[in-house]
Amino acid sequence: MADMQFDIPHDLGKAEARRRIEAGLPKLEAHIPGGGTVEPAWQGENRLTLSIKAMGQQITAHLEIGDTIVSGTVKIPMMLSMMAGPIGEFVKTSAERMLSKPA
Incomplete structure (x- = not known):
């Protein structure tokens, strides 16, 4: 299993960061390649x-x-290890988008 870690700095505070991530979750499924x-x-x-x-x-x-950072870890199963980079980047980019614009 491959683990990818990332940090996303923000200046929103915990409550607003959580609110934006929570609001963006329903949209996340629609962007998964292949469903x-x-x-x-x-x-x-x-x-x-x-x-x-x-x-x-x-x-x-x-x-x-x-308060100022969202830290993440993505655990990718061995069967998808060849795609670990793009999968980890997809999760990180999705979280960055959720934090960057008000929902």
């Missing part, structure tokens, strides 16, 4: 786990929302 599903689960107020199912595989992403 797929996204199941979000919040642990407390600032930790989000995403279960992304695509191409018969499950990808897990964890986002930790801080």
